[in-house]
Amino acid sequence: SSVLKAMEQGRHIFYTLRRVILYFFATNFGEVLVVLFAFLLKLEVPILAAQILWLNLVTDGFLDLALAAEPIEQGLLEKSWLRESLKKGLIDPMLMLKVAYMAVPMAVGSLYLFAQNCCDDMIMARTMTLVCMAMFQWFNAWNCRSENLSLFQIGLFTNFWLLIATGFVLLLQVLVTTVPFLQIIFKTVPLSLYSWLQILLVSSSILIFEEIRKLVVRKVYKNF
Secondary structure, eight states: OHHHHHHHHHHHHHHHHHHHHHHHHHHHHHHHHHHHHHHHTTOOOSSOHHHHHHIIIIIIHHHHHHHHTOOOOTTGGGOHHHHHHHHHOSSOHHHHHHHHHHHHHHHHHHHHHHHHHTTTOHHHHHHHHHHHHHHHHHHHHHHTTOSSSOHHHHOTTSOHHHHHHHHHHHHHHHHHHHSHHHHHHHTOOOOOHHHHHHHHHHHTHHHHHHHHHHHHHHHHSTTO
Protein backbone atom coordinates (compact mmCIF):
# COMPACT_ATOMS: atom_id res chain seq x y z
CA SER A 1 0.00 0.00 0.00
CA SER A 2 2.92 2.37 0.68
CA VAL A 3 4.34 1.72 -2.79
CA LEU A 4 0.95 2.41 -4.39
CA LYS A 5 0.59 5.61 -2.38
CA ALA A 6 4.06 6.71 -3.50
CA MET A 7 3.19 5.97 -7.15
CA GLU A 8 -0.05 7.91 -6.85
CA GLN A 9 1.75 10.87 -5.25
CA GLY A 10 4.39 10.83 -7.99
CA ARG A 11 1.73 10.85 -10.70
CA HIS A 12 -0.10 13.65 -8.90
CA ILE A 13 3.07 15.78 -8.93
CA PHE A 14 3.59 15.03 -12.63
CA TYR A 15 -0.07 15.81 -13.40
CA THR A 16 0.08 19.05 -11.40
CA LEU A 17 3.06 20.21 -13.44
CA ARG A 18 1.18 19.33 -16.65
CA ARG A 19 -1.96 21.26 -15.68
CA VAL A 20 0.06 24.35 -14.74
CA ILE A 21 2.07 24.14 -18.00
CA LEU A 22 -1.16 23.66 -19.98
CA TYR A 23 -2.70 26.74 -18.36
CA PHE A 24 0.42 28.85 -18.75
CA PHE A 25 1.04 27.90 -22.39
CA ALA A 26 -2.61 28.29 -23.45
CA THR A 27 -3.10 31.72 -21.88
CA ASN A 28 0.18 33.11 -23.17
CA PHE A 29 -0.32 31.64 -26.64
CA GLY A 30 -3.75 33.28 -26.64
CA GLU A 31 -2.10 36.64 -25.97
CA VAL A 32 0.33 36.07 -28.83
CA LEU A 33 -2.46 35.08 -31.22
CA VAL A 34 -4.68 38.09 -30.45
CA VAL A 35 -1.83 40.42 -31.44
CA LEU A 36 -0.89 38.29 -34.47
CA PHE A 37 -4.48 38.11 -35.75
CA ALA A 38 -4.86 41.89 -35.33
CA PHE A 39 -1.67 42.41 -37.36
CA LEU A 40 -2.87 40.08 -40.13
CA LEU A 41 -6.25 41.86 -40.25
CA LYS A 42 -4.48 45.25 -40.26
CA LEU A 43 -6.13 46.40 -37.04
CA GLU A 44 -4.65 48.58 -34.33
CA VAL A 45 -2.79 46.81 -31.51
CA PRO A 46 -5.62 45.38 -29.37
CA ILE A 47 -3.68 45.14 -26.10
CA LEU A 48 -0.77 47.22 -24.84
CA ALA A 49 2.52 45.98 -23.39
CA ALA A 50 1.65 47.22 -19.88
CA GLN A 51 -1.68 45.41 -20.07
CA ILE A 52 0.01 42.15 -21.10
CA LEU A 53 2.39 42.58 -18.17
CA TRP A 54 -0.63 43.02 -15.88
CA LEU A 55 -2.17 39.79 -17.19
CA ASN A 56 1.05 37.80 -16.82
CA LEU A 57 2.06 39.03 -13.38
CA VAL A 58 -1.32 39.38 -11.68
CA THR A 59 -3.83 37.03 -13.31
CA ASP A 60 -1.46 34.22 -14.33
CA GLY A 61 0.60 34.39 -11.15
CA PHE A 62 -2.20 33.84 -8.64
CA LEU A 63 -4.10 31.26 -10.71
CA ASP A 64 -0.93 29.23 -11.43
CA LEU A 65 -0.33 28.91 -7.72
CA ALA A 66 -3.94 27.96 -7.05
CA LEU A 67 -3.84 25.25 -9.75
CA ALA A 68 -0.79 23.76 -8.04
CA ALA A 69 -2.98 23.23 -4.94
CA GLU A 70 -5.47 21.00 -6.81
CA PRO A 71 -6.29 17.84 -4.79
CA ILE A 72 -5.30 14.38 -6.05
CA GLU A 73 -7.65 13.31 -8.84
CA GLN A 74 -9.40 9.98 -8.33
CA GLY A 75 -8.09 6.99 -10.30
CA LEU A 76 -4.70 8.40 -11.32
CA LEU A 77 -3.13 4.92 -11.30
CA GLU A 78 -5.70 3.63 -13.82
CA LYS A 79 -5.53 6.46 -16.37
CA SER A 80 -3.98 5.15 -19.59
CA TRP A 81 -3.27 8.59 -21.07
CA LEU A 82 -1.28 9.56 -17.98
CA ARG A 83 0.85 6.42 -18.22
CA GLU A 84 1.63 7.32 -21.85
CA SER A 85 2.46 10.91 -20.91
CA LEU A 86 4.86 9.70 -18.22
CA LYS A 87 6.80 7.89 -20.96
CA LYS A 88 6.81 10.88 -23.34
CA GLY A 89 7.51 13.66 -20.83
CA LEU A 90 5.68 16.70 -19.50
CA ILE A 91 5.18 18.37 -22.88
CA ASP A 92 3.88 16.01 -25.55
CA PRO A 93 1.90 16.49 -28.81
CA MET A 94 -1.41 15.92 -27.00
CA LEU A 95 -0.66 18.74 -24.57
CA MET A 96 0.25 21.11 -27.41
CA LEU A 97 -2.98 20.27 -29.25
CA LYS A 98 -4.92 21.20 -26.11
CA VAL A 99 -2.93 24.45 -25.89
CA ALA A 100 -3.94 25.40 -29.44
CA TYR A 101 -7.55 24.29 -28.87
CA MET A 102 -7.80 26.64 -25.88
CA ALA A 103 -5.76 29.55 -27.25
CA VAL A 104 -7.56 30.07 -30.57
CA PRO A 105 -11.05 30.75 -29.07
CA MET A 106 -9.45 33.09 -26.52
CA ALA A 107 -7.80 35.13 -29.26
CA VAL A 108 -10.81 35.14 -31.60
CA GLY A 109 -13.27 36.11 -28.85
CA SER A 110 -11.08 38.93 -27.51
CA LEU A 111 -10.38 40.26 -30.99
CA TYR A 112 -14.10 40.16 -31.82
CA LEU A 113 -14.88 42.51 -28.91
CA PHE A 114 -11.96 44.75 -29.86
CA ALA A 115 -13.09 45.02 -33.50
CA GLN A 116 -16.62 45.86 -32.40
CA ASN A 117 -15.48 48.85 -30.34
CA CYS A 118 -12.21 50.13 -31.83
CA CYS A 119 -13.89 52.48 -34.34
CA ASP A 120 -15.80 54.32 -31.60
CA ASP A 121 -13.36 54.44 -28.68
CA MET A 122 -9.88 52.88 -28.82
CA ILE A 123 -9.28 53.08 -25.05
CA MET A 124 -12.62 51.42 -24.39
CA ALA A 125 -11.85 48.72 -26.99
CA ARG A 126 -8.47 47.94 -25.40
CA THR A 127 -10.01 47.90 -21.92
CA MET A 128 -12.59 45.38 -23.09
CA THR A 129 -9.84 43.29 -24.69
CA LEU A 130 -7.83 43.34 -21.46
CA VAL A 131 -10.79 42.32 -19.31
CA CYS A 132 -11.90 39.69 -21.83
CA MET A 133 -8.43 38.11 -21.94
CA ALA A 134 -8.36 38.11 -18.13
CA MET A 135 -11.77 36.43 -17.89
CA PHE A 136 -10.78 33.86 -20.52
CA GLN A 137 -7.82 33.03 -18.27
CA TRP A 138 -10.06 32.67 -15.21
CA PHE A 139 -12.34 30.22 -17.00
CA ASN A 140 -9.33 28.43 -18.48
CA ALA A 141 -7.82 27.93 -15.03
CA TRP A 142 -10.98 26.03 -14.06
CA ASN A 143 -10.75 24.05 -17.32
CA CYS A 144 -7.17 23.02 -16.51
CA ARG A 145 -8.06 21.47 -13.16
CA SER A 146 -8.40 18.19 -15.08
CA GLU A 147 -7.36 17.31 -18.61
CA ASN A 148 -10.29 14.96 -19.24
CA LEU A 149 -12.79 15.06 -16.36
CA SER A 150 -15.64 17.55 -16.43
CA LEU A 151 -15.49 20.46 -14.02
CA PHE A 152 -18.75 19.17 -12.54
CA GLN A 153 -17.26 15.69 -12.02
CA ILE A 154 -14.36 16.96 -9.94
CA GLY A 155 -16.56 19.45 -8.05
CA LEU A 156 -16.79 23.23 -8.16
CA PHE A 157 -15.66 23.73 -4.56
CA THR A 158 -12.93 21.12 -4.09
CA ASN A 159 -10.04 23.56 -4.69
CA PHE A 160 -10.41 26.22 -2.00
CA TRP A 161 -7.35 28.17 -3.13
CA LEU A 162 -8.63 28.48 -6.71
CA LEU A 163 -11.87 29.96 -5.39
CA ILE A 164 -9.89 32.52 -3.37
CA ALA A 165 -7.54 33.31 -6.26
CA THR A 166 -10.41 33.78 -8.74
CA GLY A 167 -12.19 36.17 -6.39
CA PHE A 168 -8.97 38.11 -5.77
CA VAL A 169 -8.05 38.54 -9.45
CA LEU A 170 -11.65 39.58 -10.19
CA LEU A 171 -11.32 42.31 -7.57
CA LEU A 172 -7.99 43.43 -9.05
CA GLN A 173 -9.52 43.54 -12.53
CA VAL A 174 -12.33 45.79 -11.30
CA LEU A 175 -9.75 48.03 -9.61
CA VAL A 176 -7.60 48.37 -12.73
CA THR A 177 -10.60 49.75 -14.64
CA THR A 178 -11.94 52.03 -11.89
CA VAL A 179 -9.04 53.39 -9.78
CA PRO A 180 -7.76 56.64 -11.39
CA PHE A 181 -3.99 56.08 -11.03
CA LEU A 182 -4.30 52.51 -12.35
CA GLN A 183 -6.34 53.82 -15.27
CA ILE A 184 -3.48 56.17 -16.13
CA ILE A 185 -0.81 53.43 -15.89
CA PHE A 186 -2.70 50.77 -17.84
CA LYS A 187 -4.73 53.06 -20.16
CA THR A 188 -8.14 51.77 -19.07
CA VAL A 189 -11.61 53.24 -18.56
CA PRO A 190 -14.61 52.08 -16.48
CA LEU A 191 -16.88 49.55 -18.18
CA SER A 192 -20.67 49.55 -18.13
CA LEU A 193 -22.66 46.60 -16.82
CA TYR A 194 -23.63 45.79 -20.42
CA SER A 195 -19.93 45.63 -21.40
CA TRP A 196 -19.17 43.31 -18.48
CA LEU A 197 -22.04 41.04 -19.55
CA GLN A 198 -20.76 41.02 -23.15
CA ILE A 199 -17.31 40.02 -21.94
CA LEU A 200 -18.74 37.33 -19.64
CA LEU A 201 -20.77 35.84 -22.48
CA VAL A 202 -17.78 35.72 -24.86
CA SER A 203 -15.18 34.52 -22.36
CA SER A 204 -17.35 31.77 -20.86
CA SER A 205 -17.40 30.09 -24.29
CA ILE A 206 -13.98 28.56 -23.52
CA LEU A 207 -15.59 26.60 -20.69
CA ILE A 208 -18.23 25.21 -23.07
CA PHE A 209 -15.67 24.30 -25.76
CA GLU A 210 -13.50 22.45 -23.26
CA GLU A 211 -16.44 20.62 -21.66
CA ILE A 212 -17.44 19.40 -25.13
CA ARG A 213 -13.89 18.19 -25.83
CA LYS A 214 -13.70 16.35 -22.53
CA LEU A 215 -17.09 14.73 -23.13
CA VAL A 216 -15.97 13.45 -26.55
CA VAL A 217 -12.71 12.10 -25.07
CA ARG A 218 -14.56 10.26 -22.31
CA LYS A 219 -17.01 8.74 -24.80
CA VAL A 220 -14.33 7.62 -27.28
CA TYR A 221 -11.64 6.49 -24.83
CA LYS A 222 -12.96 4.59 -21.84
CA ASN A 223 -10.71 4.69 -18.75
CA PHE A 224 -8.88 7.57 -20.44
